[in-house]
Amino acid sequence: MCRYVIKLLMSCLFMLTLISCGEVTKNPQSVFYRLSKTPIEFGVFSSDAKLATFVSHGVLTVTKADGSGILHQFEIGGSKVTGLAISKDSTLLAVSFEKFIVVWNLVSGAELGKFNMSGNSEFAKISHIALYAKPLKLLVGMTDGTLNLLDYENSLTKQVNYHDARISFLALGPHRQLIISAGHDGLVSLHDANTLASTYQYRMSKRVTSLAHNLQHNLLFVSDALNDQVLINPFASQVEITKLKYKERFRWFRAAAISPDGQYLATGSSKYWWTLWHTKNGQEIGAFAIKAASTTALILDMHIDKQNMLATLNSDGIVELWDINTLVKMNR
Template sequence: MLIIRSLSIVICFALLIACQPQHSDAIKQYQHASAGAFDAAISADGQYSLVSTVEHGVAVWDNQANALKFQWYLKEDEQNLVIALAIADDNSTAVTATKTEFAVWDIQSGENLGFYSIKASHIRDIAIANQGRYVLYGRADGVAVHVDLQTGRRIEFLGHQEKINAVALSPNGRYALSGANDYAAYLWDTRSGQVVYRFNHASRVTQVALDPQGRFAFSAGSKRQASIWDLRTGAQHSQLQYIARQKIFSAVRFSNDGQWLATGSPSRELALWETQSGKRVIDYQVAARANSQPKSAVVFAVAFTNNNQLLTESSSGLSEYFNIKGMP
């Protein structure tokens, strides 16, 4: 049974937190999950956050008002096991997923728009198109599935040979990007299932992203290769420049103008890069939860806000704002 709880006031733990978290470079911090988060997503404009928690289901936050808007529960009497979630680029809808089920929600009303179960393998990552019409999810058996929720049409992409780690979907639902343990990321057409481009890596692909304007794609391997691709030609546009032999990205977002890329890592790192050159402009650190061991946090999501700031959600349960340095 799907449960929705709406809150009309800003509850006390939405205020600026008074505890003393591990050092952070943030200019503002808000507590969104007191016991930490399983996963999180932020809307493209930074207005909304979804935070998957143990005790309180999926919390929907209005970041402009600093208010808890809804709490979504897939099953009231069970612990929340939402391991993947996403917000449509137009802020209309969201999708939340356990390993074997997913639900689609109206962000404005909080209403559930559908509940779906999968019969094969389990979900690894999920994405949703504008108006909530299309959902894309990647499975542990290497299959990516695109579903038209209006007509019921499903298409399975069988190009991968191993477990899928990350998926992304264009805002109109037409193009999908999937990355897997088979050292490849594929951009493919969701109408035909045909490959548009294959992006090769020297290690398993752990993260992918699409520029909503259709200019660029991003894919990152588990070792020293994180590339920005030109979607007009399929050629590499730039490669992120860093020294580490192994680097994992847990969050990534293109700026609206396509000039910048923001990334987060499982080791508290938030970074801003130039898309043209791949050069790193600035590094930040998000906060770890107070008294946590080890002192670390996974950056689950990042977004560019309208006032030239970066907004993050992390496993510490904190929402944090960072002033952007180095941008015109």
């Protein structure tokens, strides 16, 4: 009887959650590719979303995102993966574990090197990585807020403390002149990539759970773990801040992507749907259910190309394509 009551209450709570988030629409195009028959623990797209890499049952797989073929598979055992990254030109792959990073050449499939990483604290572990080729550079965030910048070709490593807690996001800006970082201390920062000096900071009330930028890096979306989700132009003469507008008390944003032209924002939730927004005013356009093979599927990574085609990668190993232009017209 108790089990029946618990199930009934859970079902009611689930239905209330659906209702509170508004109507969830299915994909009108229904274009999807199943990349893995088993759930994936960690997964990311390449910068053009033509490749995807993911971890499942101790195997790291690099595959074409349209399901047309596996490029490489690497045995990594049972060690905990903390980060994945493909270089912008799709020639290098990095996977981080708690204390070290392995880099592979995706052209030859050969291992390029293994790099041990540390923070200021002896207990610090790797929390986030970003990888760049020609020349090879690694940005490595640690759980104690330390950032390591590894310049492979010059055998140079720089270390600086940007944050007071775990680093959750790292990227190099246009022409590699800026470093963008965010952490569980709620701080979003821009830094000069050469001097590592801070050039801009924005403070969230809680830990940052997702961050995205457009092609020019002049529009940032930042979400914390409670109810603060903002769009920021950090380079405007007067910093412009737009808040997302929704009826609920709070929402959880796990992944995000901004269209290259800066018009639209896509956000992934902790459930099996994602939401499309206008960046100009923070208004919601619509919510859309992902293609899933289980009830626990959620989006791991998102990418929007110049034609406003959104690609989503979920924890069931499914890549789904969405035409944002069509979705906008549907929801006018």
